[in-house]
Amino acid sequence: QKEVEQDPGPLSVPEGAIVSLNCTYSNSAFQYFMWYRQYSRKGPELLMYTYSSGNKEDGRFTAQVDKSSKYISLFIRDSQPSDSATYLCAMSSMDSSYKLIFGSGTRLLVRP
Amino acid sequence: DSGVTQTPKHLITATGQRVTLRCSPRSGDLSVYWYQQSLDQGLQFLIQYYNGEERAKGNILERFSAQQFPDLHSELNLSSLELGDSALYFCASSPSGGPEAFFGQGTRLTVV
Numbered sequence: 577q578k579e580v581e582q583d584p585g586p587l588s589v590p591e592g593a594i595v596s597l598n599c600t601y602s603n604s605a606f607q608y609f610m611w612y613r614q615y616s617r618k619g620p621e622l623l624m625y626t627y628s629s630g631n632k633e634d635g636r637f638t639a640q641v642d643k644s645s646k647y648i649s650l651f652i653r654d655s656q657p658s659d660s661a662t663y664l665c666a667m668s669s670m671d672s673s674y675k676l677i678f679g680s681g682t683r684l685l686v687r688p
Numbered sequence: 689d690s691g692v693t694q695t696p697k698h699l700i701t702a703t704g705q706r707v708t709l710r711c712s713p714r715s716g717d718l719s720v721y722w723y724q725q726s727l728d729q730g731l732q733f734l735i736q737y738y739n740g741e742e743r744a745k746g747n748i749l750e751r752f753s754a755q756q757f758p759d760l761h762s763e764l765n766l767s768s769l770e771l772g773d774s775a776l777y778f779c780a781s782s783p784s785g786g787p788e789a790f791f792g793q794g795t796r797l798t799v800v
Contacts, residue, residue: 608787619690619778619791620731627787664731673744674787675721676780678731 579603582665582679590687595652599665599679602646606667609641610676611650614662623663624650655686691715692792694779700798706767709795713760713781719743720762721782721789722754726775737762738785769799 582599589595597611608627612620624639626632626648632639638651648667652659662683666676691714701707713720722734733746737756748754751769756762766773776796780789 610787610789612791617794617796619692619793621690622788622790625788666731668787673736674782674785674789675733675736675744675746676723676731676787676789677733680730 577602578680579677580665580667580679583682584680586683586685588685588687589655591655591657593655593686595650595655595659595684595686597650597652597663597665597682597684599648600646601648601667601677603667603669603677604643604646605669605671606677607670608668608674609639609648610666610668611637611639612664612666612678613659614664614681616661620664655684657686657688660684660686690790690792692779692781692790694777694792694795696795697793698796698798700800701769703769703771703799705769705799706765707769707797709764709766709777709779709797711762711764711779711781711792713762713779714783714790717781717783717790718760719782719785720756720760721780722748722762722764723778723780723791724775725778725794731778734764736785743785766797771799773797774799 693712
């Protein structure tokens, strides 16, 4: 079983929809939770970074962490065609030198 | 642009050869991470350096080695290359070895 599970999609939504992306994990030592966006053949771009449980909002993006359920989410409001990309969740802990453990990524397609 | 620079962008080489990938971290970042991204394995952590010292090691093959120089740039050396080593290799940097990591655009290695 992988440490971090993520539905690969693809997820296809119409422009303006609210998108929900999720990951589950098994390692209770994870303290830091990241969401990256990766366009085709490009490097991952850090979107959101959360420490421990709770919510964090940045513009159209909201990240949620539920450590009790080992479940994290990324919500994208008013989705745009330019949001079409692969979204990767990643997690780390201080005792593992913050190396990132990635999910496999969810492909998102926002249709105009 | 994340500020992390990787060269070369593309590399095509034959089996059995040796190549060197180069990474310049963001200005002021002390920590450098190397990751490998392949279709079947996703993004996998290889190795981390912090201010010239190796800090953490992942599933890095013995044929692979890395170092970080006094000016903080890093090199990943891949030797005795096999077809299965074909992948995207990413470098990431973080300010103090903490959880936020910023990725370069990657080097696409093709072994023929």
